Amino acid sequence: MQPDWSSKFADRTQRMKGSAIRELLKLTERPEVISFGGGMPAPEIFPVKEVGEACERILKNYSEKALQYGTTEGYNPLRQMLADDATKNGLSCQIDNVLITSGSQQALDLLGKVFINPGDNILVESPTYLGALQAWNAYECNYITVKSDKFGMLPDSLEEGLKKKPKFVYVLPNFQNPTGISFSLERRKKVVELADKYGIPIVEDDPYGKLRYEGEDIPTLTQLDSEMRGQKNALYDGNVIYLSTFSKILAPGIRLAWVIAPPLAASRITQAKQGVDLNTSTFNQLMAYEVGKDGFLDTHVKVIRKVYHERRDVMLDALEEHCPKGVSWTHPEGGLFLWVTLPEGNDSAELMKEALKENVAYVPGGSFHPLGGGDNTMRLNFSFSNPQTINEGIARLAKVFRTHLH
DSSP: OOOOGGGTSOGGGGGOOOOHHHHHHHHTOSTTOEEOOSOOOOGGGSOHHHHHHHHHHHHHHSHHHHTSOOOSSOOHHHHHHHHHHHHHTTOOOOGGGEEEESSHHHHHHHHHHHHOOTTOEEEEESSOOHHHHHHHHTTTOEEEEEOEETTEEOHHHHHHHHTTOOSEEEEOOSSOTTTOOOOOHHHHHHHHHHHHHHTOOEEEEOSSTTOBOSSOOOOOHHHHHHHHTTOOSSOOOSSEEEEEESTTTTOGGGOOEEEEOOHHHHHHHHHHHHTTTSSSOHHHHHHHHHHHTTSHHHHHHHHHHHHHHHHHHHHHHHHHHHOOTTOEEOOOSBSSEEEEEOOTTOOHHHHHHHHHHTTEEOEEGGGGOTTSOOTTEEEEEOSSSOHHHHHHHHHHHHHHHHHHOO
């Protein structure tokens, strides 16, 4: 007898929803569509030569290790390289703080598995990263949202949320996805101080931190927390769990990211990962280490910054040239995205139908708001398309604005 599959699914699957971005990509596979929807790096600057040479060396010299199972924590030379880089940038960190994951999305899901009980509150920005919401919805949590401005979370709103005792605070202080804004140093310090005051952990998601195109680098929340505790040349044992990825500085297809966490949290995350995939691809870890061990990634990041800086400027100039009055946007100092706000009363999801008729696409902003709202906003990606395509795409989008906006 054929089973009734719908009656077999766990209750938590009712909270699972498809990613609006992934669904959008299906609609934009037509070559004539200019898509600002995905968060994809520019494929023409992938380090194909360096990756190919690294793979040859690995298969020649380390094939038995590279093609074998590995430890759940990750390949030790790669973990040490990441710990050293974090220490160089001001964080007291050792190899036992570092765990390699199969992309940052796996890290987010593992955090849900380890920390979230049904009914727990998670404190987030609004809007915030859609992938985090998608990872944690299945664990049946609730969201507390914090008001923000162009400098980051508003301290009074943050403290009000912390008083409700969320399980943790989730933030993207550098070039946030989706808005592109960055927290000021003053706001970062306030987040760290208030979270410490109320005993609430912070999850700091930092996939774009190395992609700054203007302004000065600002310490991460993890660094500030480490400094506040007077930790130096020691195992990090503070209040922040830090996430970052090779997707934006090497290639997203290798699905390689890392977590820096206090020892007890790192141990629990490791145990959770053992039940998921045993270990992240050993071959990919060795490849990332071979490519990065002699400082190549520092050089390559400069190339990425130059290309994306130009594309960001082209998109900002095109918006200024083509968009009608009443439309506004953020001016990100780095990252991959900027955030457009339409006059109140307009629905960017409805407007998408008209945009697709003009063969241009974006991500409607409502998906990034866990408690609803943001219907008159949209996210645009500037890293994937070349300058000529960006100009044409924004001209098409502005035509839609002029014709259909209230």
